[in-house]
Amino acid sequence: MKLPRYSNSIGLYIHVPFCRTKCIYCSFYSEVNFDLHDRYVSSLIKEMELYSKRFRNRTFSTIYIGGGTPSLLNSRQIGRIFEVLRQNFQFEDQVEIAIEANPESVTPEIVKGWKDLGINRVSLGVQSAHDDELKFLGRIHDVAMAEQAIRIIENGGISNFNIDLIFGIPGQTVEKFKESIEWAVSHGAKHISTYSLTVEKGTILHKLLENGKVKLPGEEEFREMYRIREEVLSRYGFKRYEISNFALPGFESRHNRIYWFHGEYLGLGPSAASFVYSPQIVRWQNDANLIEYIDSLSQGNFPPLGEDFVNRSSLLLERIFLYIRTSKGISRELADFVFSKDRSIKRFFECDDTDCRLNFEGMMVADTLSLEIYQILEPHQDLIEL
Numbered sequence: 001m002k003l004p005r006y007s008n009s010i011g012l013y014i015h016v017p018f019c020r021t022k023c024i025y026c027s028f029y030s031e032v033n034f035d036l037h038d039r040y041v042s043s044l045i046k047e048m049e050l051y052s053k054r055f056r057n058r059t060f061s062t063i064y065i066g067g068g069t070p071s072l073l074n075s076r077q078i079g080r081i082f083e084v085l086r087q088n089f090q091f092e093d094q095v096e097i098a099i100e101a102n103p104e105s106v107t108p109e110i111v112k113g114w115k116d117l118g119i120n121r122v123s124l125g126v127q128s129a130h131d132d133e134l135k136f137l138g139r140i141h142d143v144a145m146a147e148q149a150i151r152i153i154e155n156g157g158i159s160n161f162n163i164d165l166i167f168g169i170p171g172q173t174v175e176k177f178k179e180s181i182e183w184a185v186s187h188g189a190k191h192i193s194t195y196s197l198t199v200e201k202g203t204i205l206h207k208l209l210e211n212g213k214v215k216l217p218g219e220e221e222f223r224e225m226y227r228i229r230e231e232v233l234s235r236y237g238f239k240r241y242e243i244s245n246f247a248l249p250g251f252e253s254r255h256n257r258i259y260w261f262h263g264e265y266l267g268l269g270p271s272a273a274s275f276v277y278s279p280q281i282v283r284w285q286n287d288a289n290l291i292e293y294i295d296s297l298s299q300g301n302f303p304p305l306g307e308d309f310v311n312r313s314s315l316l317l318e319r320i321f322l323y324i325r326t327s328k329g330i331s332r333e334l335a336d337f338v339f340s341k342d343r344s345i346k347r348f349f350e351c352d353d354t355d356c357r358l359n360f361e362g363m364m365v366a367d368t369l370s371l372e373i374y375q376i377l378e379p380h381q382d383l384i385e386l
């Protein structure tokens with residue numbers, strides 16, 4: 001039985017740890033201190049130079065600038081980053097270069113700078129097409145600003161853009177979520193990511209829920225939101241290629257496919273994670289602390305990080321978690337082995353001759369199911385070629 005690595009590509013991720021304000025649900029690492037932008041860029045450049053020796057012989061397929069809010073960097077700062085990137089790393093001719101942006105910080109000047117640097121994909125954090133929901137989430141843009149940002153991006157010559165949407169917002173109805181999806185489609189998105197609102201400890205949202213100030217939609221409404229999402233997006237020609245991600249043909253995110261298909265990536269910037277197969281299978285993550293990041297690099301050292309050598313068992317676990325969320329799924333042979341050990345799992349999959357992927361019921365319980373499958377396979381690891 002096989003559970004191979006599906007992606008042989010390597011991607012480069014840069015984390016930009018700045019936001020204008022903190023959204024009430026967000027647990028990503030970001031700072032609101034604008035004075036540190038230039039020092040961050042200088043440190044990032046030093047980090048690139050330190051890693052360039054190790055990755056000298058690798059050719060990257062993608063660059064993804066995420067955050068935080070990368071669109072807060074001005075043209076000069078982003079220009080410096082790209083200059084050093086191109087001096088220190090090699091990229092495929094058709095490299096995908098994506099940047100995340102929030103509507104309020106998209107200007108014609110910034111988009112022109114992106115286009116000149118070769119950025120060919122924008123991921124826009126719109127989240128909802130309803131002002132009341134945006135306000136609740138603590139976003140600083142409204143729907144009119146999102147529409148303007150889309151016009152600027154398209155007029156700037158970047159037609160490949162994703163719109164992020166959130167569902168399961170307190171007070172949101174199925175109808176309102178459907179309207180947000182239709183809004184994104186009608187505004188020309190080629191890719192739509194729809195994430196259910198997750199409640200992370202330490203966020204304002206977590207407190208509001210704990211104190212009973214707000215309530216999440218019920219389970220039935222959640223199911224209906226999942227269902228309506230599939231129905232509307234498939235009607236407009238979008239294909240789901242991962243539980244939360246839909247694209248028109250040819251517009252899948254190449255960078256995200258590297259993560260989901262267990263390829264390699266180098267992450268730069270505070271809190272960024274990396275994963276490589278050689279000389280050993282190892283993942284590491286920079287600490288989420290901008291000041292320590294700047295201090296270490298100013299002394300010529302790698303930023304503080306946590307490192308994990310990945311053994312067979314965790315490789316198996318990760319691949320199950322990642323693969324069953326994708327529309328490729330896992331091989332029929334492997335799935336049949338799992339079903340032979342626990343027949344009840346079969347009802348969560350649909351299979352063809354070669355692969356099995358989650359059906360609608362399976363998607364509702366993907367994480368629990370992944371763990372169950374791992375527990376079944378773990379004692380039989382020797383039979384699985386990873």
Ligand code: SF4
Nearest residue numbers: 019022023026067068
């Ligand atoms: S803009 Fe994005 S990264 Fe920044 S606080 Fe909001 S959700 Fe988090």
